[in-house]
Amino acid sequence: MKESVVLKVNGKSHTLTIDTDTPLLYVLRNQLELNGPKYGCGLQQCGACMVLLDGKAQPSCMITAKSAKVHVITTLEGISEDESSIHPVQEAFVTEQAAQCGYCLNGMVISAVSLLNENPNPGDKEVREGLQRNLCRCGTHSRIIKAVKRAAARQ
Amino acid sequence: MKSTRRDFLKLSGCLTIGFSIGGISPEHFSPLINELPESIKRYPNINSWIEVLANGHVRIFTGKAELGQGIRTAIAQVAAEELDLEMDNVEVMLAETERTPNEGYTVGSGSIEQSAMAVRFASAAARMKLTELASKKLNVPVEEIIITNGKVYANNGGNSLTFADLLEGKQISGNVPPTVALKPRQKYKLVGKAVPRDDIKAMVRAEHVYVQDLRFPGMVHARVIRPPSYGAALKKFDEQYVKKRVPALLKTVRNGNFLAVIAADEHDAIRAQKSMAFSAVWSSPKMITDSEKNIKEFIKKQPSQPERVHETGKLSVESFTHTAQYYKPYIIHGSIGPSCSVALWDKEKLHVWTHTQGVYPLREAIAGLLRIPEENIHVKGIPGSGCYGHNGADDVSADAALIAMQFPGRHVRVQWSREEEHAWEPYGSAMIMEAAATLDGAGKIINWKYDLWSDTHSTRPGGKAENLLAARYIENPLTSGDKGYSGGAVRNSQPYYTIPNQQINSNFFKGPLRVSALRSLGAYANIFAVESFMDELAEKAGKDPFEFRLMHLDDERAKAVVIKLREMTKDQQTSPGTGLGIAFSRYKNSAAYCAVAALVETSPDLRLIKMWSAIDAGEVINIDGIKNQTEGGMIQSASWTIKEQVKFDGKRITSADWGTYPIFRFIETPEVEVEVLNRPDEEALGAGEAAQGPASAAIVNAIYKANGKRVRDLPVM
Numbered sequence: 001m002k003e004s005v006v007l008k009v010n011g012k013s014h015t016l017t018i019d020t021d022t023p024l025l026y027v028l029r030n031q032l033e034l035n036g037p038k039y040g041c042g043l044q045q046c047g048a049c050m051v052l053l054d055g056k057a058q059p060s061c062m063i064t065a066k067s068a069k070v071h072v073i074t075t076l077e078g079i080s081e082d083e084s085s086i087h088p089v090q091e092a093f094v095t096e097q098a099a100q101c102g103y104c105l106n107g108m109v110i111s112a113v114s115l116l117n118e119n120p121n122p123g124d125k126e127v128r129e130g131l132q133r134n135l136c137r138c139g140t141h142s143r144i145i146k147a148v149k150r151a152a153a154r155q
Numbered sequence: 156m157k158s159t160r161r162d163f164l165k166l167s168g169c170l171t172i173g174f175s176i177g178g179i180s181p182e183h184f185s186p187l188i189n190e191l192p193e194s195i196k197r198y199p200n201i202n203s204w205i206e207v208l209a210n211g212h213v214r215i216f217t218g219k220a221e222l223g224q225g226i227r228t229a230i231a232q233v234a235a236e237e238l239d240l241e242m243d244n245v246e247v248m249l250a251e252t253e254r255t256p257n258e259g260y261t262v263g264s265g266s267i268e269q270s271a272m273a274v275r276f277a278s279a280a281a282r283m284k285l286t287e288l289a290s291k292k293l294n295v296p297v298e299e300i301i302i303t304n305g306k307v308y309a310n311n312g313g314n315s316l317t318f319a320d321l322l323e324g325k326q327i328s329g330n331v332p333p334t335v336a337l338k339p340r341q342k343y344k345l346v347g348k349a350v351p352r353d354d355i356k357a358m359v360r361a362e363h364v365y366v367q368d369l370r371f372p373g374m375v376h377a378r379v380i381r382p383p384s385y386g387a388a389l390k391k392f393d394e395q396y397v398k399k400r401v402p403a404l405l406k407t408v409r410n411g412n413f414l415a416v417i418a419a420d421e422h423d424a425i426r427a428q429k430s431m432a433f434s435a436v437w438s439s440p441k442m443i444t445d446s447e448k449n450i451k452e453f454i455k456k457q458p459s460q461p462e463r464v465h466e467t468g469k470l471s472v473e474s475f476t477h478t479a480q481y482y483k484p485y486i487i488h489g490s491i492g493p494s495c496s497v498a499l500w501d502k503e504k505l506h507v508w509t510h511t512q513g514v515y516p517l518r519e520a521i522a523g524l525l526r527i528p529e530e531n532i533h534v535k536g537i538p539g540s541g542c543y544g545h546n547g548a549d550d551v552s553a554d555a556a557l558i559a560m561q562f563p564g565r566h567v568r569v570q571w572s573r574e575e576e577h578a579w580e581p582y583g584s585a586m587i588m589e590a591a592a593t594l595d596g597a598g599k600i601i602n603w604k605y606d607l608w609s610d611t612h613s614t615r616p617g618g619k620a621e622n623l624l625a626a627r628y629i630e631n632p633l634t635s636g637d638k639g640y641s642g643g644a645v646r647n648s649q650p651y652y653t654i655p656n657q658q659i660n661s662n663f664f665k666g667p668l669r670v671s672a673l674r675s676l677g678a679y680a681n682i683f684a685v686e687s688f689m690d691e692l693a694e695k696a697g698k699d700p701f702e703f704r705l706m707h708l709d710d711e712r713a714k715a716v717v718i719k720l721r722e723m724t725k726d727q728q729t730s731p732g733t734g735l736g737i738a739f740s741r742y743k744n745s746a747a748y749c750a751v752a753a754l755v756e757t758s759p760d761l762r763l764i765k766m767w768s769a770i771d772a773g774e775v776i777n778i779d780g781i782k783n784q785t786e787g788g789m790i791q792s793a794s795w796t797i798k799e800q801v802k803f804d805g806k807r808i809t810s811a812d813w814g815t816y817p818i819f820r821f822i823e824t825p826e827v828e829v830e831v832l833n834r835p836d837e838e839a840l841g842a843g844e845a846a847q848g849p850a851s852a853a854i855v856n857a858i859y860k861a862n863g864k865r866v867r868d869l870p871v872m
Binding site: 017019022023026029031033034035036038039040041042043045046048075076077086088090091093094097098099100101102103104105106125128129131132134135136137138139140141142143144145 | 213222224225349351352354355356358359360361363364365367368370420421423424488489490491492493538539540541542543569572573591779783784787788789790791794812813814818819820821822824825826827
């Protein structure tokens with residue numbers, strides 16, 4: 001059943017009339033037209049749909065809009081300060097050319113931002129653990145690890 | 156599907172390159188290309204490849220798709236180089252029917268060899284034409300015309316013109332001549348360099364558009380209800396039941412056993428799909444085998460007529476000193492983003508947005524499926540989620556097309572679920588490989604017999620409607636009678652080593668699971684077997700694995716990558732419980748050379764610590780592109796080798812998500828290091844699949860070194 005819900009996304013409050021049982025991912029993509037979070041599995045197994053909920057990386061494919069309304073939501077589109085600037089993690093991914101098809105990149109960048117928020121100076125093991133919920137099929141893992149370490153060194 | 160061999164082309168026409176300046180021989184001047192690229196032969200018009208835009212920038216048309224291999228950048232590099240443009244002034248348009256050349260499929264590491272080389276010739280020809288035009292316009296001889304950064308001027312000064320100024324609203328006309336002068340490579344500024352990919356900049360900002368991201372006004376969402384097993388028939392379903400639960404259901408589409416639902420909202424479409432699946436009753440036939448556990452036995456029981464793939468000398472079958480059997484299971488492509496497509500049937504024209512690897516063959520197949528003329532179908536390639544092979548991309552486009560025909564005037568988006576992608580995509584075939592050999596007193600291999608068993612390695616549509624998944628389920632189902640591309644099974648079945656007596660045989664079987672092309676086709680399993688066997692023989696011969704391979708190689712380029720790999724790993728210490736393994740192959744025995752080493756620890760648990768690769772892909776276009784592909788190839792192959800196998804229970808596929816079919820996560824991923832041997836004088840070769848086979852054998856050889864256990868059946872774990 002449709003009802004009104006207010007979602008706080010990328011610094012703005014959005015009042016939406018939707019079925020509030022809809023997983024957040026579909027609301028972000030279809031109602032707010034944000035292409036950052038991607039559908040990968042709908043099962044919280046792959047991390048493609050990750051967003052920041054109150055600064056922490058979380059999959060958006062199972063949490064409902066109803067449950068998400070209490071959180072401050074940030075998507076890939078919202079991690080840099082403004083449209084002209086670029087977050088150090090984004091910049092590091094470009095420098096390391098850490099992508100092939102790039103479909104998983106949203107989740108990788110979001111996980112990395114979350115990790116560096118908590119631990120600005122992670123070692124190799126912490127970086128890997130910080131990305132453990134994210135899958136990549138092209139085998140770009142080694143570059144992604146380098147990019148996260150580069151971003152950490154820059155922060 | 157079968158690519159034309161370059162050797163054959165060499166016989167059919169030789170291209171001379173018009174360089175002989177100052178007494179320096181031509182080979183010092185231009186890249187080695189002694190034949191007109193096949194794509195240019197089919198599309199000789201310069202403007203099939205190049206469009207000059209009003210601002211003087213250039214648009215390049217390629218018939219290839221971007222799969223994550225970075226082809227867009229490599230092609231832009233080649234064009235910018237020949238035309239002396241900045242990278243920013245070149246845009247590349249990917250495969251689209253009616254707009255770009257038909258370059259078939261983006262497969263077999265062929266995009267550099269075919270499309271980039273075609274663009275190189277077309278760009279050089281365009282430059283020649285522009286120079287001639289400028290010569291007339293500025294009234295100076297062609298030798299005095301200078302083109303730099305998109306500006307054209309006479310070397311005695313004066314005003315500069317853009318390409319657009321020269322053309323005055325027209326496009327470059329004429330064919331690529333057979334004697335076009337390519338830019339001397341000493342003047343290269345871009346080719347060979349690690350030019351960064353522009354699309355990655357867009358990806359990190361969520362600005363890169365995937366087919367999954369397309370959004371059109373009034374677009375609706377459709378979902379297909381999959382049967383419980385491959386051959387199931389739809390007995391009944393209850394639309395009223397679904398409507399009650401999902402009043403927003405717009406339409407149910409039924410065509411034989413093909414059943415789909417449409418809703419305006421994506422989540423409604425998913426709910427309708429679930430309700431419809433619950434209401435539907437299907438017959439549920441059994442598969443021809445009951446489990447992945449019994450597949451080896453099944454394969455060997457199938458009647459087969461072996462095909463002789465290769466024979467040299469006279470095999471002495473009584474004298475084999477060593478034999479071994481190897482096995483590779485079914486493997487999924489497993490794109491992270493399940494397949495997706497949008498279709499629109501409007502004014503007697505069908506438009507399809509797709510991440511297929513071949514827009515033209517898909518158009519032909521969809522025409523056959525829908526029984527409408529090809530001219531009424533427009534197919535546009537849009538990047539999707541990668542995997543390097545034939546996943547659900549074509550199938551989901553067929554689904555979208557079938558549904559859109561029943562819902563005219565609206566864009567219909569079909570997004571497969573994770574379970575659909577896992578359970579319905581065509582897998583890489585299971586294979587059995589048996590090797591036997593004889594060593595002489597000096598430790599050289601004198602006899603080599605190799606037999607393989609495989610299902611087909613491509614059922615890409617290739618214009619055939621029956622290869623589309625939906626074709627099996629529509630009212631008058633289409634079924635494929637042919638074996639598909641069996642040639643892929645024997646790829647790299649012949650060792651690249653000098654062995655006087657050899658016999659290679661191939662056996663075809665029709666297996667229980669749907670199969671098609673997966674990165675490197677049969678080469679992955681064949682190189683796994685051949686290079687494992689080489690290691691076993693090296694031990695029998697009492698030789699070091701590097702040395703044993705080098706003593707059986709004649710090709711200097713092959714030796715060079717093996718020697719380079721030895722240098723790269725020479726300081727690597729191994730302690731008890733760890734092992735270093737190596738492997739080598741030349742992809743297709745005619746393309747890139749690749750040697751791989753793996754360092755593993757087997758105690759307390761198996762851990763892949765590091766992988767190295769030395770690769771020679773001929774002339775390098777983008778060195779970082781080759782490195783990225785080789786690093787990724789090793790990691791993907793390591794995941795296949797160590798963890799992956801499709802499971803089924805006799806009725807359905809039970810590998811239905813990442814929990815039931817796990818792949819590498821970050822904790823398991825090895826460190827990787829790649830060295831590229833650039834050969835500017837040699838033909839540019841694709842590098843996208845070269846590492847798959849050797850990576851696999853290097854790992855099992857390393858495990859043997861670490862704990863003495865020889866893994867012959869994959870996966871390792």
